Amino acid sequence: MRILIAPDKFKGTLTARQAGEAMAAGVREVFPDAAIEIVPVADGGEGxxxxxxxxxxxxxxxxxxxxxxxxxxxxxxxxxxxxxxxxxxxxxxxxxxxxxxxxxxxxxxxxxxxxxxxxxxxxxxxxxxxxxxxxxxxxxxxxxxxxxxxxxxxxxxxxxxxxxxxxxxxxxxxxxxxxxxxxxxxxxxxxxxxxxxxxxxxxxxxxxxxxxxxxxxxxxxxxxxxxxxxxxxxxxxxxxxxxxxxxxxxxxxxxxxxxxxxxxxDLVAELVQLEKALDGVDLLITGEGSMDEQSRFGKAPLAAADRANARRIGTVLAVGRSTLNLEDVTGHGVKALAAAVDCAPSVDEAIAEADRYLQQATVVALRNLDEG
Structure with missing residues (x-):
């Protein structure tokens, strides 16, 4: 299995690269033999x-x-x-x-x-x-x-x-x-x-x-x-x-x-050659620190999911927190969604150990995908 990990930053806690590494650790728990590539993305602002x-x-x-x-x-x-x-x-x-x-x-x-x-x-x-x-x-x-x-x-x-x-x-x-x-x-x-x-x-x-x-x-x-x-x-x-x-x-x-x-x-996707990175990929994993209604309008994770969906590649979202549920994002080709705050004892701990709980959120999302 080939998996592309293309997260945005988790503002205030993890850079996109750090988030990608935490997601990759989660992937290895569920799919230890997966080939993983990490490509940080952004929506044109910080990151x-x-x-x-x-x-x-x-x-x-x-x-x-x-x-x-x-x-x-x-x-x-x-x-x-x-x-x-x-x-x-x-x-x-x-x-x-x-x-x-x-x-x-x-x-x-x-x-x-x-x-x-x-x-x-x-x-x-x-x-x-x-x-x-x-x-x-x-x-x-x-x-x-x-x-x-x-x-x-x-x-x-x-x-x-x-x-x-x-x-x-x-x-x-x-x-x-x-x-x-x-x-x-x-x-x-x-x-x-x-x-x-x-x-x-x-x-x-x-x-x-x-x-x-x-x-x-x-x-x-x-x-x-x-x-x-x-x-x-x-x-x-x-x-x-x-x-x-x-x-x-x-x-x-x-x-x-x-x-x-x-x-x-679109500009950042061109810069990092996202389309090329999607070649031959079986699954995209992406996410950001806070996913909400604004995430539907040009924000990196769902924009990346749209690119994958156009190729019939499914997407898993692992985020810090989310006010959206899976039904809100299935139109973008999202197959599973999990948030770090739901894996942690408290929001404060989810922030303090962001990499740990993002890794756990990735595991949860992938297991939900597997069960589906």
């Missing part, structure tokens, strides 16, 4: 770097500006002529204590510095995994790290950050790094939110970054003003589905580069 490393990419580290201007060490991956970055590495929520002031002032400048490092390394393609970000600045900070100039109504350079977008009066793109014209930038997004408005970046995601209702309104006004300024500058309409990902990070790149927005999972 994209790990997926790139699994392809043999080279990990690099840069000292860049964090979301509040402090120096942080940010990783990125170079695999051949393709660079993979995550906005969370340079501009992530991990670097701030979510509160109103940080939500208003956080910026993406460091993510632009990572892109510059990739250009310096000769990358011809840059994959940007977005998610877990602290900023709501429409990617303006990142492009300013690459030479964009933004002036306010006093003629001085506008401050960085989402709140300052409302003060921007003029954009000068003459100093943008010329290499941006020749590199392919592919932005992986797993949401369809527009840049601004009730479903936009500030109103939907601002609260998790520390913004109260008043701050979300300020940020939303800034995004709307920035979109109008972009349109005035070069005619680009950035109020489109997906532009609200990661604090609106894609918007400025859509306006000033040849960047494209792509399904996060």
């Amino acid at each position: 994209t770097l790990e997926a790139a490393l699994a392809t043999g990419g080279e990990e690099r580290t840069e000292t860049v500006q964090g979301p509040l201007g402090e120096g942080v060490e940010a990783r990125w991956v170079l695999t051949g002529k393709t660079a993979v970055i995550e906005t969370a590495e340079a501009s992530g929520l991990r670097y701030v204590r979510p509160r109103v002031q940080s939500a208003l002032s956080a910026h993406s400048y460091g993510s632009g510095q990572l892109i510059k490092a990739a250009l310096d390394a000769g990358a011809q393609e840059i994959i940007c995994g977005v998610g877990g970000s602290a900023m709501t600045d429409a990617g303006s900070g990142a492009l300013r790290a690459l030479g964009l100039r933004v002036m306010n109504n006093d003629g001085a350079r506008a401050r960085l950050g989402g709140a300052a977008l409302s003060t921007a009066l003029r954009i000068d793109d003459s100093g943008l790094d010329p290499r941006l014209k020749d590199v392919q930038i592919r932005i992986a997004a797993d949401v369809t939110n527009p840049l601004y408005g009730p479903d936009g970046a500030a109103q939907v995601f601002g609260a998790q970054k520390g913004a109260d209702a008043a701050a979300r309104s300020i940020l939303d006004d800034g995004l709307r003003h920035w979109a109008e300024l972009l349109h005035k500058t070069n005619g680009t309409d950035v109020q489109i589905p997906g532009a609200g990902a990661a604090g609106g990070f894609p918007a400025s790149f859509l306006a000033f580069t040849t960047a494209t927005l792509e399904s996060g999972f």
Whole structure:
């Protein structure tokens, strides 16, 4: 029997690779002679770097500006002529204590510095995994790290950050790094939110970054003003589905580069050659830390299950916890589902010994499959 294990990360407990190893240990209990391959996947947010490393990419580290201007060490991956970055590495929520002031002032400048490092390394393609970000600045900070100039109504350079977008009066793109014209930038997004408005970046995601209702309104006004300024500058309409990902990070790149927005999972699946890995496979095992209704919309485990199902390969889900039951996911070709929290004495223990209980969940799911 050939089994492909292709998990996403179990956020806060296990990386995708660690989750895969725990699942593999479970497989060996039930099918000791199985041939096992582990291919970490992601939906284009955090975990994209790990997926790139699994392809043999080279990990690099840069000292860049964090979301509040402090120096942080940010990783990125170079695999051949393709660079993979995550906005969370340079501009992530991990670097701030979510509160109103940080939500208003956080910026993406460091993510632009990572892109510059990739250009310096000769990358011809840059994959940007977005998610877990602290900023709501429409990617303006990142492009300013690459030479964009933004002036306010006093003629001085506008401050960085989402709140300052409302003060921007003029954009000068003459100093943008010329290499941006020749590199392919592919932005992986797993949401369809527009840049601004009730479903936009500030109103939907601002609260998790520390913004109260008043701050979300300020940020939303800034995004709307920035979109109008972009349109005035070069005619680009950035109020489109997906532009609200990661604090609106894609918007400025859509306006000033040849960047494209792509399904996060599809992009990662291409990167790790998931279709090739599925060749000759008898069973797929996948999972994530928390499976819920959102998991049906472009999240990695069920998206991977769909790829397998198209080949008539069954899928087993081993997850941390789930509000979905097996009947909810059978349409994706899922044959068995088990959760680590149901194998552990308590949720706290399931988290503390995540690998142990994920291994047990894998065993339970496989035995249920065998009984079925």
